[in-house]
Amino acid sequence: MNPLSLSHRLERVAAQVPVGAHLADIGSDHAYLPVALVLRGVIPQAVAGEVARTPFLAARRSVHDNGLEHCISVRQADGLAAIEVGDRITAVSLCGMGGETIRDILQAGRAQLSGCERLILQPNGGERPLRQWLMDNSYGIRHEEVLRENRFDYEIIVADTGEPVAYSPQELFFGPLQLRHRTPAFLAKWQRLLHLKRRTLERLAHARQSELDAKRLELAQHIQWIESLNPL
Incomplete structure (x- = not known):
């Protein structure tokens, strides 16, 4: 090199x-x-x-x-x-x-x-x-x-x-400056992660363990945050 x-x-x-x-x-x-x-x-x-x-x-x-x-x-x-x-x-x-x-x-x-x-x-x-x-x-x-x-x-x-x-x-989740500027690279990253998080939530929805309730709620919150991202 x-x-x-x-x-x-x-x-x-x-x-x-x-x-x-x-x-x-x-x-x-x-x-x-x-x-x-x-x-x-x-x-x-x-x-x-x-x-x-x-x-x-x-x-x-x-x-x-x-x-x-x-x-x-x-x-x-x-x-x-x-x-x-x-x-x-x-x-x-x-x-x-x-x-x-x-x-x-x-x-x-x-x-x-x-x-x-x-x-x-x-x-x-x-x-x-x-x-x-x-x-x-x-x-x-x-x-x-x-x-x-x-x-x-x-x-x-x-x-x-x-x-x-x-x-x-x-x-804390997105980064304070990332959230403020919302660059194309930042938005593209979270759109990719959005699909993964949706699939994970779908799998957890079929699980019956009550201890997964907190995880499901957290994932749902993250998905909502990502869905609300828009270019500035």
């Missing part, structure tokens, strides 16, 4: 990393994101964190092959434990994991966050519980987008600390 090239998904993530940031890319895999950003001159240094041995070695190899050991530290660590005080991190990226997993990593590593970092998050599903954590911890969502790659829909969520925020249930 050309070290300066990234997938469409990672390009959109890269676009949200501030110029001059000290980046911690957690779950860095091959360290493609920090390597590309350093080679492009966007950031001066980075940390690439990986908990599993195989991707850790892959990241270390990418950094070595591009001669970037002096400015990218590759560390095998669990989540935000890869961050050290001397790194002076100003941006944290977590990409390609479930939203609940990203939430749990942020919560477990809360002590490693100074509160001044920009969070650049690309969850594979589970966006609502992730947005709930951001709200509960006074991270305001500054940017959101939906993109489609290889027949999958992905979301990017960028958040900064600041004044406490309060999102409605619909804003």
Whole structure:
């Protein structure tokens, strides 16, 4: 892979990393994101964190092959434990994991966050519980987008600390900025999901277990919300 090239998904993530940031890319895999950003001159240094041995070695190899050991530290660590005080991190990226997993990593590593970092998050599903954590911890969502790659829909969520925020249930479900702007990619994603949710509700309608009543009501509510979406 050309070290300066990234997938469409990672390009959109890269676009949200501030110029001059000290980046911690957690779950860095091959360290493609920090390597590309350093080679492009966007950031001066980075940390690439990986908990599993195989991707850790892959990241270390990418950094070595591009001669970037002096400015990218590759560390095998669990989540935000890869961050050290001397790194002076100003941006944290977590990409390609479930939203609940990203939430749990942020919560477990809360002590490693100074509160001044920009969070650049690309969850594979589970966006609502992730947005709930951001709200509960006074991270305001500054940017959101939906993109489609290889027949999958992905979301990017960028958040900064600041004044406490309060999102409605619909804003937590769709994303406050997504709901405001309603881009074609956003509307197309939810139209695809609408068919899946309708089929799921039909299957649950024939189930007799009373414990599924709450699930049926929740699905019906989500379907109603999606059906009410219209382009602005």
